[in-house]
Amino acid sequence: MKLDSKIPEGPLAEKWTKHKFNLKLVNPANKRKYDVIVVGTGLAGASAAASLAELGYNVKAFCFQDSPRRAHSIAAQGGINAAKNYQNDGDSVYRLFYDTIKGGDYRARESNVHRLAEVSVNIIDQCVAQGVPFAREYGGLLANRSFGGAQVSRTFYARGQTGQQLLLGAYSALNRQIANGKVKMYTRTEMLDVVLVDGKARGIITRDLVTGKLESHSGHAVLLCTGGYGNVFFLSTNAKGSNVTASWRAHKKGALFGNPCYTQIHPTCIPVSGDHQSKLTLMSESLRNDGRVWVPKVAKPGLTAKEAKNIPEADRDYFLERKYPSFGNLVPRDVASRNAKMMCDEGRGVGKTGLAVFLDFTDAIKRDGKKAVEAKYGNLFDMYAQITGDNPYEGPMMIYPAVHYTMGGLWVDYNLMTTVPGLYALGEANFSDHGANRLGASALMQGLADGYFVIPYTIGDYLAGISQEKVSTDRPEFKEAMDKVNNTINTILNIKGKRTVDELHRELGLIMWNYCGMSRTDAGLREAKGKIQQLKKEFWSNVAVLGSNNELNQELEKAMRVADFIELGELMVDDALNRTESCGGHFREESQTPDGEALRNDDDFSYVAAWEFKGENQPEVLHKEELNYEFIKRTQRSYK
Amino acid sequence: MNLLNGLKEATNNMKITLKVWRQKNNATKGGFKVYPIEHVSTDMSFLEMLDVLNNDLVRKGEDAVAFDHDCREGICGMCSLYINGKPHGPQQTTTCQLHMRSFKDGDTITVEPWRAKAFPVIRDLVVDRTAFDRIQQAGGYVSINTGGVPDANEIPIPKKIADEAFDAAVCIGCGACVAACKNASAMLFVSAKVSQLALLPQGKPERKERAEKMVAQMDAEGFGACTNTGACEAECPKGISLTNIARLNREYLSASLTSYEVEVKGGD
Amino acid sequence: MNWFTKLLSSTLGRKVLMALTGLFLILFLVVHLIGNLQLLHSDQGQAFNIYARFMTTNPLIKTVSYVNYAIILVHIVWALLLTIHNRKSRGPEGYAVTNGSSAWTSRNMGILGTLILIFLVIHLKGFWAEMHWGGISTVTYDNEVYKDLYTVVDKAYTMEWYVAIYVVSMIALAFHLWHGFISAFQTLGLNHSKYNGLIRFVGRAFAIIVPALFALIPIWMYLDK
Numbered sequence A: 001m002k003l004d005s006k007i008p009e010g011p012l013a014e015k016w017t018k019h020k021f022n023l024k025l026v027n028p029a030n031k032r033k034y035d036v037i038v039v040g041t042g043l044a045g046a047s048a049a050a051s052l053a054e055l056g057y058n059v060k061a062f063c064f065q066d067s068p069r070r071a072h073s074i075a076a077q078g079g080i081n082a083a084k085n086y087q088n089d090g091d092s093v094y095r096l097f098y099d100t101i102k103g104g105d106y107r108a109r110e111s112n113v114h115r116l117a118e119v120s121v122n123i124i125d126q127c128v129a130q131g132v133p134f135a136r137e138y139g140g141l142l143a144n145r146s147f148g149g150a151q152v153s154r155t156f157y158a159r160g161q162t163g164q165q166l167l168l169g170a171y172s173a174l175n176r177q178i179a180n181g182k183v184k185m186y187t188r189t190e191m192l193d194v195v196l197v198d199g200k201a202r203g204i205i206t207r208d209l210v211t212g213k214l215e216s217h218s219g220h221a222v223l224l225c226t227g228g229y230g231n232v233f234f235l236s237t238n239a240k241g242s243n244v245t246a247s248w249r250a251h252k253k254g255a256l257f258g259n260p261c262y263t264q265i266h267p268t269c270i271p272v273s274g275d276h277q278s279k280l281t282l283m284s285e286s287l288r289n290d291g292r293v294w295v296p297k298v299a300k301p302g303l304t305a306k307e308a309k310n311i312p313e314a315d316r317d318y319f320l321e322r323k324y325p326s327f328g329n330l331v332p333r334d335v336a337s338r339n340a341k342m343m344c345d346e347g348r349g350v351g352k353t354g355l356a357v358f359l360d361f362t363d364a365i366k367r368d369g370k371k372a373v374e375a376k377y378g379n380l381f382d383m384y385a386q387i388t389g390d391n392p393y394e395g396p397m398m399i400y401p402a403v404h405y406t407m408g409g410l411w412v413d414y415n416l417m418t419t420v421p422g423l424y425a426l427g428e429a430n431f432s433d434h435g436a437n438r439l440g441a442s443a444l445m446q447g448l449a450d451g452y453f454v455i456p457y458t459i460g461d462y463l464a465g466i467s468q469e470k471v472s473t474d475r476p477e478f479k480e481a482m483d484k485v486n487n488t489i490n491t492i493l494n495i496k497g498k499r500t501v502d503e504l505h506r507e508l509g510l511i512m513w514n515y516c517g518m519s520r521t522d523a524g525l526r527e528a529k530g531k532i533q534q535l536k537k538e539f540w541s542n543v544a545v546l547g548s549n550n551e552l553n554q555e556l557e558k559a560m561r562v563a564d565f566i567e568l569g570e571l572m573v574d575d576a577l578n579r580t581e582s583c584g585g586h587f588r589e590e591s592q593t594p595d596g597e598a599l600r601n602d603d604d605f606s607y608v609a610a611w612e613f614k615g616e617n618q619p620e621v622l623h624k625e626e627l628n629y630e631f632i633k634r635t636q637r638s639y640k
Numbered sequence B: 001m002n003l004l005n006g007l008k009e010a011t012n013n014m015k016i017t018l019k020v021w022r023q024k025n026n027a028t029k030g031g032f033k034v035y036p037i038e039h040v041s042t043d044m045s046f047l048e049m050l051d052v053l054n055n056d057l058v059r060k061g062e063d064a065v066a067f068d069h070d071c072r073e074g075i076c077g078m079c080s081l082y083i084n085g086k087p088h089g090p091q092q093t094t095t096c097q098l099h100m101r102s103f104k105d106g107d108t109i110t111v112e113p114w115r116a117k118a119f120p121v122i123r124d125l126v127v128d129r130t131a132f133d134r135i136q137q138a139g140g141y142v143s144i145n146t147g148g149v150p151d152a153n154e155i156p157i158p159k160k161i162a163d164e165a166f167d168a169a170v171c172i173g174c175g176a177c178v179a180a181c182k183n184a185s186a187m188l189f190v191s192a193k194v195s196q197l198a199l200l201p202q203g204k205p206e207r208k209e210r211a212e213k214m215v216a217q218m219d220a221e222g223f224g225a226c227t228n229t230g231a232c233e234a235e236c237p238k239g240i241s242l243t244n245i246a247r248l249n250r251e252y253l254s255a256s257l258t259s260y261e262v263e264v265k266g267g268d
Numbered sequence C: 001m002n003w004f005t006k007l008l009s010s011t012l013g014r015k016v017l018m019a020l021t022g023l024f025l026i027l028f029l030v031v032h033l034i035g036n037l038q039l040l041h042s043d044q045g046q047a048f049n050i051y052a053r054f055m056t057t058n059p060l061i062k063t064v065s066y067v068n069y070a071i072i073l074v075h076i077v078w079a080l081l082l083t084i085h086n087r088k089s090r091g092p093e094g095y096a097v098t099n100g101s102s103a104w105t106s107r108n109m110g111i112l113g114t115l116i117l118i119f120l121v122i123h124l125k126g127f128w129a130e131m132h133w134g135g136i137s138t139v140t141y142d143n144e145v146y147k148d149l150y151t152v153v154d155k156a157y158t159m160e161w162y163v164a165i166y167v168v169s170m171i172a173l174a175f176h177l178w179h180g181f182i183s184a185f186q187t188l189g190l191n192h193s194k195y196n197g198l199i200r201f202v203g204r205a206f207a208i209i210v211p212a213l214f215a216l217i218p219i220w221m222y223l224d225k
């Protein structure tokens, strides 16, 4: 298989404009003859569904929650980047492009990232017009902040709830189209397979989560906007329902999976408190603007936040400030996370588990006063207190890195189409524009860029080239796919084993975290592979799922998702094994600089690893899309 | 900062008795079942405690208790349990952010689904809140298409107004207001959206129509009439204020008296 | 549906009607109170009886009072409709445990209103019906013959049970107004951070002072006999 990224020719800044001109158009009167299926109604899906419906296409949209408003995008806190340069501080489309490429450790496509930076400005206009209440200055104009160590203030935000406000904006646009009858919305409905007819994606199989009924839906194109797969680690900052099922089933139908091992671990999360832990809570990265990260110089097992005050200044190691004097506590996420792990691995971690470092606001409170700190971070401090039961005004917070975002996903070309014709992937579900590491405030930007401003153009090019004829769901392809799904469900229900789904999922998560988490080794990854295969056997012979298919059965839903996570886990390990360099969120211990920083290998690994499914229990085949850097000179990232 | 005062020493050895509403589906009758549960840690969230219960139940061959949840961060609005006579339990937060340190060793905790005619029970503690979506679909938007909009800074919005709109916009659509209200009124929820868009210049052109359509849909869904008891505000995890309800009343009244006729679609 | 009937049949419109009628009744209470205070003149009821005749014969006042009856009726009927609608909205199954976080008065406007209604019936039967159709004795001031309502009232207030009912009812009214006064402004959307404090203060003061003065009269007359 030859991977064709369809990157347009020409100068970087003109590629998208030219490409838009070259794309075929669907005549306005003909648009209503095409049906588009949109799976997922988070930022990417809701914006796409609304925009396509506005153009005149008939859209069917699906989500597994009871309402599109609850998609995981709602949880994003910090903000969204856009190259508006409202602050006159030297920002530009090119600078946003450059920062994003560099932040991604030079593992993203230049053309895509530049397009992302270009349309970023339109996103803000669109959202404001929808009534998204972004933060404003007293003069009434939009406010910005700098985020994630960027040197310009280009992040737009709505208090600590930017994702919520953006999603509610997209949700309102979607609602308008639902009311217009142009979008038919299916909630509490999970997609369980893609249906191909003559090699093209022409429909999906879904399960109604309330009644268990399986249904076929046909359309001219299928968009997967189903989010990221961080929950393969069981513990992550993702919502409990976030899953890889849609992407994975598409992968098994022929869509290549890009860079599965690229995982982002966020440094400022609330540490695990016990075996009961069900998910991890992120606290905005903005805390690192004022908080200082430290551990004791000599190991003090079990050190609590209350006792921290008694540790004299001389016995504290502010390790980020020590190692990275110029960026200090504001180094990118991957660097901050890895260093916290290193401290804990040395035994200098704090708290009852030893898996935490301090984030100390004592100096900020001394300098600016408690009031000022409360004004900036009050809601985060409350959240911390609510969850941990510790008062962060009195002692330092404890933080530990947690899985947060997955840069990997379905491989797509410049038009966002996967390797299956007619099957698109948008938002976090695609392998995206973030390379090996995502900068803060750029996922929201990408999701909305894909949905509002890319897919409405690129899908027309495909639809204009295919027949308007609808395919019937009576075709054998649908029947076959449905039977297969039915079989999987029955198999799971008939195992009647002893291990609960959560137990097995936790076990998978632990394997992934220990061997394919913040740092990875050849030996560890090989061990992990064996363990995952073992776990897969255990799952298919010993999982306990009660009840039937014909009812709301949350254990069954979880079981099907975990089954897919297990298979994905193995592919992530394969990908991590293959990539013997370190880059961004992927740190191979074998590949580091003398002072322990990630060491990239551009000669051998400047490619997107796209994996092809070859059949159950068969090794997947690697395809490489070379990344050509025509416009930017690659350098070793340094934050010293 | 009230929550900081009552912080208790951590333990992982509380005994709790749970009285949980079980109902197979909407067509069958439900009832309470009692489950003793041991070794509850004060650090657990309420939902984590239910996870423990569910895993125990499955191991014993009993169906797990169905409940809605997703983000577990207090923002998606999916979690919705009526705990000891209050929506989202004793603290003014979401169920997922409620922790077991809010309870005492030996406590009996009664867990019920949201109760409202417009929120029928689907199973156990899961209810159908799509009525909320239909209300939003009736008019909770600004009618603009993607693209072709003015520059974001073209219309300055006074910070005060933007902040007030924001305060209304933070509603998470959880339905605690309905669950708390003796009239099962959805006014706080509806008023939050109407307020947000009535305050912002972008929402002004359609404000009359919006208020009329959303209220008509709210009525069609079978929610009760507001009698200003204030239970919604007291229980809303996001602190949506009653001021919004007054604004909705004002918007609706002035719309009724001055708008052009609008077509209203019935609910179900 | 015509826009007006649509307004009146919506939950918000019905509430508006409750609020408007409620506020009208509040005004009526003020007028009524001014009249009742005439009972406290130490003139053997002269001021009161003159006032009573004026109130029952002046054509303008008569019209106003018919409007008033209609409004009480509307207030009551709509209260009933709303309460039934709201009961139904809870759905088929109630909560096993409730731990209300709203004020008691706000949750019990129906009961308080019913208490007021019972009182109204007794009250109207005792005085108003007497005044209109009862075989009431007469008195003469300045060569004019007046019905001596004062004596009827005075007699009623010598009975402990009557005074007790009156006082209890005024307490119910106080609670009704404690919530109702402020609530009516909220219902009409008359809410602004600059004036909320004032509305609240006046509402609370009204809810205490007016029923207290009403209740004071029978107590005074009872003790004064």
Ligand SMILES: Cc1cc2nc3c(=O)[nH]c(=O)nc-3n(C[C@H](O)[C@H](O)[C@H](O)COP(=O)(O)OP(=O)(O)OC[C@H]3O[C@@H](n4cnc5c(N)ncnc54)[C@H](O)[C@@H]3O)c2cc1C
Binding pocket: A039, A040, A041, A042, A043, A044, A045, A062, A063, A064, A065, A068, A071, A072, A073, A074, A075, A076, A077, A078, A079, A080, A162, A163, A189, A190, A191, A192, A225, A226, A227, A228, A237, A238, A239, A242, A243, A245, A246, A282, A404, A405, A426, A427, A428, A429, A440, A441, A442, A443, A444, A445, A447
């Ligand atoms: C705590 C947190 C904070 C974050 N903060 C920021 C931030 O400040 N800035 C930033 O830029 N990014 C942030 N991110 C990342 C960003 O929020 C996400 O990457 C982005 O919102 C993903 O959007 P999406 O539309 O691709 O997917 P999602 O919002 O995850 O939506 C997925 C949709 O797919 C549906 N779905 C999934 N599977 C199926 C299926 N099988 N069948 C049917 N439907 C399905 C779901 O119902 C849902 O509607 C944050 C992420 C987290 C976890």
Ligand code: HEM
Binding pocket: B226, B227, B228, C015, C018, C019, C020, C021, C022, C023, C025, C026, C029, C075, C076, C079, C080, C082, C083, C109, C110, C111, C112, C113, C114, C116, C117, C176, C179, C180, C181, C183, C184, C185, C187, C188
């Ligand atoms: C002098 C007599 C009365 C006065 C001054 C009065 C006044 C008011 C006022 C101001 C309200 C608030 C309206 C709102 O919330 O918008 C109210 C509500 C109410 N009244 Fe009365 N009322 C009186 C008699 C009655 C009677 C006789 C009944 C019933 C039998 C009654 C039943 C109610 C009920 C149930 C409500 C609550 C309805 C609601 O808030 O939506 N009232 N009243």
Ligand code: SF4
Binding pocket: B170, B171, B172, B173, B174, B175, B176, B177, B178, B188, B189, B192, B232, B235, B236, B237, B238, B239, B240
């Ligand atoms: S108003 Fe408050 S209680 Fe009601 S749905 Fe919104 S957030 Fe929940």
Ligand code: FES
Binding pocket: B068, B069, B070, B071, B072, B073, B074, B075, B076, B077, B078, B079, B094, B095, B096, B097
């Ligand atoms: S689970 Fe999302 S708000 Fe509670």
